[in-house]
Amino acid sequence: MDLQDQLKNLFPDHTPDPEASSVDSKNTIWMQEDPILCKYEKRKGKPITILEGYTGANEDFKILAKEIKTKLSVGGSFKDDKIIIQGDYRDKIMQMLKDKGFKVKRVGG
Template sequence: MKDLQDQLKNLFPDHVSEPEEFQEVDNELWMQEEPLICKYEKRKGKATTIIEGYTGADDDFKQLAKEIKVFLGVGGSFKDDSIIIQGDYRDKIMSFLKDKGFKVKRVGG
């Protein structure tokens, strides 16, 4: 059985394949000295966890918000320099952020 490259060469004999280049995506977030604030609030009768105090770029904070939402499998948003996660996940979020290398401070409750 021929491998895929040979089959493609037979189908497209004039095609010149370009070398594949893999670009590594730099997912490093800017670490800061001040701890992130992780607090619990009720908004419109629903529990929310709010993370604020990030002093890096907004794009990095949005990436962090996405990683937290995927990790927890919940919804949330990024507004006004804070991450809003649906539900009370302070302990899980704090351990997730500590594993990433952030300092985290729990506020309230």
């Protein structure tokens, strides 16, 4: 039972405001059919994790990059349609993306 169902049980006479539901639609990220590729590389001797293959809007990919960096408390960047995360966090990132509903493919190692 999600939050909306619980609220309907608590307040059966309440009708939801249409403006409130439009705010939630801004935070949704476009899901794709093709998997996002999760790679591991070393640059200048330091490990990095690279995510590529997202076919949606760049703004959605930037939002996803910011969420990943915030949850893992690591640095990173968004360049050339790729998310670059400092460190080897392939397993954690893949689990986060699977929880969001993305298909993820591990590439190399």
